[in-house]
Structures are given as C-alpha cells and as structure tokens.
Amino acid sequence: MQKCKYSKPLCEEIVRFIKNEYNSKKIPLHSPRLLGREMEYLWQCIDTGYVSSIGEFVNDVENDISKITGAKYAVAMSSGTAALHMALICAGVKAGDDVITQPLSFVATANAISYIGASPIFVDVDMETMGMSPQSLREFLLSNCIIKGGKCYHGDRRVSACIPMHTFGMVCEIDEIAQICQEWGITLIEDAAESLGSTYKGTHSGRFGLAGIFSFNGNKIATSGGGGxxxxxxxxxxxxxxxxxxxxxxxxxxEYDHDQIGYNYRMPNLNAALLKAQLENLDLCLMAKRRLANRYARFFEILGVKFITEPRECISNYWLMGIVMEDRVSRDELLEFANENDVMMRPAWKLLSELRMYQHCTKDSNKNAKYLADRIVNIPSSVIS
Known part of the structure; x- marks a missing residue:
C-alpha cells in the first residue's frame, strides 16, 4: 500500500482499523479489564467488615507488588500522587529545595513537588524514550549547578531530588540517570506510575533509586479504582x-496518639481487594497488550505513520499506546475526527513547564518535549480479550 499523507482519508482508515479491532461502536482510550476474581475478593472484604485502611488485602497487595517488582518493601497508598508525595517527604526534600523532573508528564509529578514547598526544574526528555534525557540532565547540572559538601546546589537552593517519569510505560535510560544523580549527590525517585510490568535491562521500573511509585487509577494496567x-x-x-x-x-x-504530622494516605482494604484480583492476571494482561501493540505496529508501518515502540533495553507494558503525527495540524485533525466518530484519542499532556502555575519555574529548552507534545496521539489501548 502506498504511504498515505495526513488527510481525512488517513483519519478514516485509522478509525476504521481500530473499530474493527475492538468490534465496538464506541471505544474508550483505556478501560479496566475485570475478568478475574474481583467480585469474589470484594465480597470477602465486605464480609470481614474491614473495608477501610486495615485488612488482609492491603498486606496481600504489598507482598504481591514486592514479588512482581523485586523490591524488598512496598507500602500501599490511596493514590500514585500520595505515594510520590510520601516518597519526597521520606527522602528529606524540604521547602525551598529544587527538584529536577521532566516537562512531559502528568501534572501529579510536579504537584507532589509543590506539596513539599519545593520547586520543579524541567529538563528535556529523550526522543526515543519520551522520558527524562540523561544528556539533558547532565548538561543542566554542568551549566547551572555546583557541588558543595557532597550536595548539589542551584544558586543558593539545594537540588535535593530528581524525578524522571516512565512515559506511557516506556522506561527511560534510568541507569544513566541514576549514575548522574549519584555523582551529584541528588536523591533519585522514580515516577513509575504508568510502568507496572515494565523492565529496563532486566530490572523492574521503580527499582533504580531510593524509591519508586506506581498508580492503580482506573485507567492503569492494573487498577484498584484509586490507589498507589x-x-x-x-x-x-x-x-x-x-x-x-x-x-x-x-x-x-x-489510645489515639500521634508523634508527628501525618497523612491519611493508606490504601483502603476494598481497593486492595480489587487490586489483588487485577495483579493475579497481570501477566496475561501484559501478553495481550503486546499482541495489540504488534498489530498496531504492523498497521501503522504500512500507513507510514510512526507507532511508538519500546526503547532499546526496555520491555514495556505498553500501557498507553500512541503514534507520532507529522505536525500539530495533522495531530489535531486526527483527534477531532476520531473523537467525533466515537473513538477516543487524546494528545499528550500540555507540558508542565507551560502550565500557568509552573511557567515561572526553571527549565532548559524543552525542545524534544515540545516536539513530542505537538505530535503524539494516544490511541485506544484497552486489552482485548
């Protein structure tokens, strides 16, 4: 087939293919797959009466995540955002510090930094991984920061942490980022919210720094309704x-006694019951995701459209799949046509460095992030049974 140019016929062909894949008139971007023991575990939870933050299902999913990721410890939270906030607190990040992160991410990444009273610094992403570029990180540090007493300073502000995010389940070059952070005395925390089941050089995401966090929101590869x-x-x-x-x-x-300011961030047992059933089928879900990604890749290769595939050394969960259009005009044309025809698609997020509350923050050129934000279209990625 001759490569299509970006036009209405191309939009029609993409939408037609996706509707045939899902055999449905209305197709969401990513819906949960509830085909296991979810109802059984929820009823068990209700029968015990322990539906809040105390219960065996909470302990179970912590053990399950430890086994899946290889981490020694896992602590269940009410959301991925709460988990990231808690990771920053435990890492000793203070008000007035700077925390390096990336502009292409969900807003929670920067919000958690702001909860501390710290300020985000946005360094550019890598074109292949869409996550933080180690080259951009190193260049920013060399040009703008110094090491004093084993700690990194940006002017008179301490750079206390670095938070790369594994975009759409694609793990960034996290080992190199970890090495840079070690050299500069910066604590590494991974925002692995989207990458449960993804590995880099054989190690699960979230395992390369002091802590990593995952999200189990309703649209994630494994859901607890809300949780992290x-x-x-x-x-x-x-x-x-x-x-x-x-x-x-x-x-x-x-007795009720508390020894410091705490947070009501524990995952409820009801949510954990749902998550336990989801985790039991994670491997099946990952295989189904990969089969869908392979079909998409073959289809878009014929069309001459770039389908986003896993980077080198990464085995991705293919949580949210996407394509890279020629420019913003063709991106918007596809988004409008698909959504008008009941196939949900969305662009990547508006860059965090361009949001009104973060426009004043320090950033580099963000050149790659801007390029990708103008062109990425996320396409329906639900698991097909």
Whole structure:
C-alpha cells in the first residue's frame, strides 16, 4: 500500500482499523479489564467488615507488588500522587529545595513537588524514550549547578531530588540517570506510575533509586479504582512511609496518639481487594497488550505513520499506546475526527513547564518535549480479550 499523507482519508482508515479491532461502536482510550476474581475478593472484604485502611488485602497487595517488582518493601497508598508525595517527604526534600523532573508528564509529578514547598526544574526528555534525557540532565547540572559538601546546589537552593517519569510505560535510560544523580549527590525517585510490568535491562521500573511509585487509577494496567504504591529497598524509608501515611499514629490497643504530622494516605482494604484480583492476571494482561501493540505496529508501518515502540533495553507494558503525527495540524485533525466518530484519542499532556502555575519555574529548552507534545496521539489501548 502506498504511504498515505495526513488527510481525512488517513483519519478514516485509522478509525476504521481500530473499530474493527475492538468490534465496538464506541471505544474508550483505556478501560479496566475485570475478568478475574474481583467480585469474589470484594465480597470477602465486605464480609470481614474491614473495608477501610486495615485488612488482609492491603498486606496481600504489598507482598504481591514486592514479588512482581523485586523490591524488598512496598507500602500501599490511596493514590500514585500520595505515594510520590510520601516518597519526597521520606527522602528529606524540604521547602525551598529544587527538584529536577521532566516537562512531559502528568501534572501529579510536579504537584507532589509543590506539596513539599519545593520547586520543579524541567529538563528535556529523550526522543526515543519520551522520558527524562540523561544528556539533558547532565548538561543542566554542568551549566547551572555546583557541588558543595557532597550536595548539589542551584544558586543558593539545594537540588535535593530528581524525578524522571516512565512515559506511557516506556522506561527511560534510568541507569544513566541514576549514575548522574549519584555523582551529584541528588536523591533519585522514580515516577513509575504508568510502568507496572515494565523492565529496563532486566530490572523492574521503580527499582533504580531510593524509591519508586506506581498508580492503580482506573485507567492503569492494573487498577484498584484509586490507589498507589511506594516501593523501596530501604527498610527505614518503608517504615517511615507506612507510619506517616497512617496519620503517624502510635500503635496502641485503644489510645489515639500521634508523634508527628501525618497523612491519611493508606490504601483502603476494598481497593486492595480489587487490586489483588487485577495483579493475579497481570501477566496475561501484559501478553495481550503486546499482541495489540504488534498489530498496531504492523498497521501503522504500512500507513507510514510512526507507532511508538519500546526503547532499546526496555520491555514495556505498553500501557498507553500512541503514534507520532507529522505536525500539530495533522495531530489535531486526527483527534477531532476520531473523537467525533466515537473513538477516543487524546494528545499528550500540555507540558508542565507551560502550565500557568509552573511557567515561572526553571527549565532548559524543552525542545524534544515540545516536539513530542505537538505530535503524539494516544490511541485506544484497552486489552482485548
């Protein structure tokens, strides 16, 4: 087939293919797959009466995530955002610090930094991984920062942490980023919210720094309705995260006493019951995702449209699949046509560095991030049974 130019016929062909794949008139971007023991576990949870933040299902999913990722410890939270906030607190990030992150990400990445009273610095992403570019990170540090007493400073502000995000489940060059952070005395925290099941050089995402976090929102590859998880190999971090996320309550048979300001961030047992059933089928879901990605890749190769595939050394969960259009005009043309025809598509996020509350923050050129934001279209990625 001759390569199509970006036009209405191309939009029609893409939408037709996706409708045939899903055999449905109205197709969401990503819907949960609830085909396991979800109802059974939810009824078990209800029968026990433990539907809030105490219950065996919470302990179970923490153990499950530890096994899946290889992390020594996992702490269940009410959301991925809560888990990221808690990771920053446990890492010792303070108000007035700077935290390096990337502009191409969901807003929660920057919001969690702001909850601390710290400020994000936005360094550019890599074109292949769509996650933080280690080259951009190193160039920013060399041009703008110094090391004093083993700590990194940007002017008179300490750069206390770095948060790369694994975009759409594609793991960035995280080992090189980890090495740079070590050289500069910066704590690495991975925003692995979208990358459960993704690995880099054989190691699961979230395992390369002090802590990593996952999201189990309703649109994720495994869902608890709403929920998140912090993972770490540091026992002290795990203990602190669990304590602070349960309102810093001191254990006692009946007294209520708290030893510091805490947070009501613990995952409810009801949500954990749903998540446990989801995690039992994670491997099947990952295989189905890969089959869908392969079909998409073959289709878009024929059309001459770039389908986003896993980077080198990464085995991706293909959580949210996407294509890269020729320019913003063709991107918007496809978005408008698809959504008008009941096939949900969306662009990548508006760059965090361009949001009104973060426009004043330090950033580099963000050249690659701008290019990708103008061209990425996320396409329906639900698992097909």
């Amino acid at each position: 998880m912090l993972i770490t190999d540091d026992e002290n971090i795990a203990k602190m995260a669990k304590h602070l996320s349960t309102t810093a309550k001191i254990a006692h048979q009946y």
